[in-house]
Amino acid sequence: MNLDQLGYHEQNLIWTGLTVLFIIVTSTIVGLIASFILRMAGASEQEQRRAFWGFSFAGPWIVGFLIFVLGPAIASFYYSFTDYKVGQPLKWIDIENYRTLLLGEGAHGRRFKQALFNSFYYTIIGVPLQIMASLGMALMLNREGFGIRWFRTVYYLPVILAGSPAALLAWRYMLNPNGGFINEALKRFAEAFFVFDYLYRGFIYIFEGFNGFYIGITRGNPVGPLKYTLPAVIAVLVLLALLGEWTRGKRSLATRSAELLSIAVAYNMMSIGLVSTRVDLSWTYFFGLLLLALVIANGAQGKRLLVKVWQIGGLSMVALSAFMTLRRADYALDNPDAQKYLIALLLVAAPIVVSFFGVWDRRKLQMMGGLAVILVLIILIRVIPGQLDGDGLRPIGSYLTFGTTIKDAKDVDYLEDIHPYEYLSVHWVYGLVILSLMGIALLNNYPRQRHYLLGGSLAFFGLLALGSFLDGQAYFNAFDDIAKAAGRPNYHFALFHQVTDVFPDKDRVPLWMNNELWSKPSLVLITMWSSGAGMLIFLAALKGVPRSLYEAAEVDGANTLQKFFKITLPMISPAMFYNVVIGMIAALQTFESVYILRTTQNEDSLASAAYFLFVRTFRQLSIGQGAAASWILTVIIVTLTILQFRYSQWVNYEV
Amino acid sequence: MKRVLSLLVLAVMAFGLLPLGGNTAPEPAVAQDQDTLEIYITGLTEDTLNWFRDVAFPAFREAKGDDSLQLEILTGGWGDFDVTVAGWITTGEGPDIVYLGSEYAATYGDLLADLDPYLADWEELDQFLPAALDTVTWDGHLRGLPLLMSPRPIFYRTDLAADPEAVPPMTFEDALSFVEANSAVADGAMQQMGFMDIGSGLFDAQEFIAYIWSAGGELYYEDGTSAFDSEETAEALQYMYDRRRIMMPTETTAGLPPIEGYPIASGSVVSGIFPMWNMPATSDPIWENIAIAPYPAGANGEPVVQVFIDWLSVPEYVEDPSLAVDFLKFIGSQENAIALSTVAGFTPVRQDAWEELRSNNPVWDQLLQAAVDYGRAFSDIRASAELRPLIVEQVNLYLSDQQSLEDTQLFLKEEYDAILEENGYLD
Structure with a gap:
């Protein structure tokens, strides 16, 4: 029988019948497999029967998942290691796609890096604002009264409309810098109230300065000594929080902060070092030391699961490094560089392997501490002659004494050379922060020593933060002076300088979608408008807060703010957690709004990671690199989600 | 029960396979x-x-x-x-x-x-x-x-032009003079544009290619590599930059208010590049005041109309x-x-x-x-899907004072060559 000889309707009927048949057959097979597995495991007849029927009915979903989700996912994972372009022969290229994207190499790598930064902007700036907007709306609507349901509907409506092209285009009209509703309203207010005028221009000044700086970083503009300021400020903030009476929560804060920073450093090293040429061996040892410290810290606290995670995760990374080393075209076992690197990896892996054996008693801790000291000695032997003389630790010493590293700056190229953006030396500061925090956590039972370490670290990182900030300022000024003297525009953080050199004139307006300084905030604004879904979740949570808690607080004399922060927020924290997780995932997957609102002027500043992979895959037909981008995005989303669950102690599930 | 069901399933499977297995020899696909x-x-x-x-x-x-x-x-x-x-x-x-x-x-x-x-x-x-x-x-x-x-030529409003005799400008130099005479900025916003490109902004990737051609340049050398490092590309970029600075003295200048209908008929646009579907019907009397002309040319080039x-x-x-x-x-x-x-x-x-x-x-x-x-x-644009975003990114950086002309040409050349190689256009 030839189906093509039949009419369309008959063909459709037959295909529908065959599809139903396929679903029945495959679902039954799923049930039979489940039943068979249980029989092998020695389950009773009744359990087998239950499994058969249960899995048979779940079969359509399971089969659908295998065919439409798992199958394509495996295929895309495979493609991500190839140079698959539609119409061209497919070639296996190892991790070349990942390397290009993570290192930001070439036009595509650079654009992916920028797209990732844009997605982070939507996440870090957009999600908190969206949460605040939805919580604010929920608090306003959490009362009974005439027409309240109507208001709730009105506030929810944008959720349905937000993704529609018509609503997004309406936003584009409203956000038109010249004559758009929003700017016209702002202008009228500014004309009517001079105080508002100054506040408004001040807001533009700060906002454009912040966005100009952010864009500079995304473009890879070197930030000079300021890159040392960030880890130092993080350290100061965490250390300040650890001051005062020592509690279990503070110990946990020290450990978890160290863990988070370690993950960040490990990720950075993975992206910069592991997939690029090769990591300096000092970094390999330092990375091993960090891993070992995390294993010891968790082992000392009896956290078996976390010990396993760091042991297995660490060894996997070591194995991957060794594998990649040998996969490199110019590396083989007889290559001296490869041999050195493999020996370093062995030395890093050895203490972690040792940590698998025995129970975590005092003796084992001492032994592990001894192995850590050996790694420290190796690092010091490697570092002291090379790094003190070079650009590694020297700047840190300079900042501690408020010295500067740019005294003899002659031209812009020189400045860029001494403070390149991806320079790894800043990781020494991150490493010191991690070691300091882990040391404080390990000195749990030694209050005096802990006190000294805490005070010393605070002074050290405080000086480092201040010194590097002052030098950062000198660096920026030097850049300006040199550029002006040379009569060339200042391309270093050009947008930042354009908007911060002069305070906005009276007629300045936000340029919204027409300018890269404002395009991302515009998108965040539109996202905030559609915060109704989060509002509904908050509204339901607010309804569940027992009235008796407020009454008890009122009896104790609590004011409105105290009731909000001590009762409302903790009680709705599960809803908050849900909104944060969902909001973050949605923000990292931002696509439709970018697709509709992009123009020639704002495309690069608006493009999200999801938009990048769409363009790369479906516009430019580079399936391999598009697949790699999608897997990187997946790993980021999964990692951030796991971290959110891991650090969700602030969520209160008690009623 | 389960055995009965299993047999039933096997029977159904066998039945399901019948139409496929019993398929007679297929007729030619043609x-x-x-x-x-x-x-x-x-x-x-x-x-x-x-x-x-x-x-x-x-x-x-x-x-x-x-x-x-x-x-x-x-x-x-x-x-x-x-x-x-x-x-x-x-x-x-x-x-x-x-x-x-x-x-x-x-x-x-x-x-x-x-x-x-x-x-x-x-x-x-x-x-x-x-x-x-x-x-x-x-x-x-x-x-x-x-x-x-x-x-896709340039359309000029002769009735709005400050000097109708200057229409059409046929060189980059004349075009800049024309834009200067016909553009107005007030209160930090454009009031009149001497020129509007097809995307209603101040830059378009296809237009950039047209100016390279009208400057006498090409996109490729004979060996197939990119010619973005040519003098003609530099001339085209410089022209677009100068034109932008006339209409938009700073990057914080706001554009025109939203235009309802055809931009050329708005009264605030004196010239521009538009497809015919974004122009008034040819029966509209406004055409009496619209001149059609090619893109201006560089020092060693010839005017061009992109088709x-x-x-x-x-x-x-x-x-x-x-x-x-x-x-x-x-x-x-x-x-x-x-x-x-x-x-x-x-x-x-x-x-x-x-x-x-x-x-x-x-x-x-x-x-x-x-x-x-x-x-x-507008043809023989190799790896066009990858070229466009590259041009948009690099030229935008140059036009908004974030990158020098030399760096822009260098990046365009290097990265387009890499794209051409990746897509099999270069040996």
């Missing part, structure tokens, strides 16, 4: 395909699609003398075009004829059937504008047939393109070319179809004369 001709058409109006469906195809069926022949038109926009066509080409299954834009011959290249064996001896091919035939040629072979063309060609191709996966090619020839006939251009609002690519159009309509007459005098097809 014979089946010829019953239905599938065409994918992008971005044309409903009236045009109806013309294909209700006028052209019945006539074609009659000419073929085959009443069983069916036509199926698949439609889509340029927005989802790449995804759709990529899907067909990846799976090797899709429509017999695909409507393509100007730069797609280089994009799909060998994925489109070589139509030389079917079209080389067709005597009517001489009537097609040579630039249009170049557009549909890849690797020396015809990959389709040009269907419609859209010359965009829409064409019909036959994908390589079509086993026997003969029926599809017959349809292309039929649609490409003089009579159908005139009928289609009338309903679609585009210009036919056959020169013998212009006579009526030119004699009846002075606007089309001017437009086609400009295309004949200065026309250059």
